[in-house]
Amino acid sequence: MSTEEPGTEGTQPRRLTRAETKARTRVLLLEAAAYVFARKGFAGASVDDIAERAGFTTGALYAHFSGKEEVFVELLAGRTHSRLAEAAEIVSDVDSSLDETRSAMSRLVVDVADNDDDFALLQAEFWLYAIRRPEFQQHLAGQFRTNRDALAAVLTARAEKRGQGGDVPFEELATVLVALFQGLVQLRRTDPDLVPESLYGEASRWLFSGITPRP
Structure with missing residues (x-):
């Protein structure tokens, strides 16, 4: 495995530092693990694979x-953090209207559901593995709380910048929004027709404003 970084035309490849090589190896191992776990499941995969x-x-x-448990946990945490960062960036954009934010979140639901099959399989594998083991249930709950708390902080900051907030229970609101996101992603993976692109935005509007008849 090469430890050189390609150079531009006419230049020599730059040798990676020890730290860069270590980081690159870790990334390659995680990418390989995602492929193996998604196809063989946690139980069927091995460190050799x-x-x-x-x-x-x-x-x-x-x-x-x-071992493979640590690879599995870090892999899922990394993928989840990446998606959460996308959602947080959308929600924290105070220059966007609420309708624009809801539309962007709806598109993210569709993107996650339609374009990351390996991640869907990894989530299912991890849930099945964790639900049978109390120590991993705690990890799963802790991961959800971390995601919930991060979103709650973003919602609070956005409300404060708009001069809103008051006694809004942002933690509980974030719990519902994260659960809604995860649920709609899973449902769209099963039956895309049940979750059109606009549904997350509409559902979050119902949550804030109540259900009103469509014009």
């Missing part, structure tokens, strides 16, 4: 992770 897919030895994997 992951290392072989990444092009490394099992020793290289153990130099970065204690």
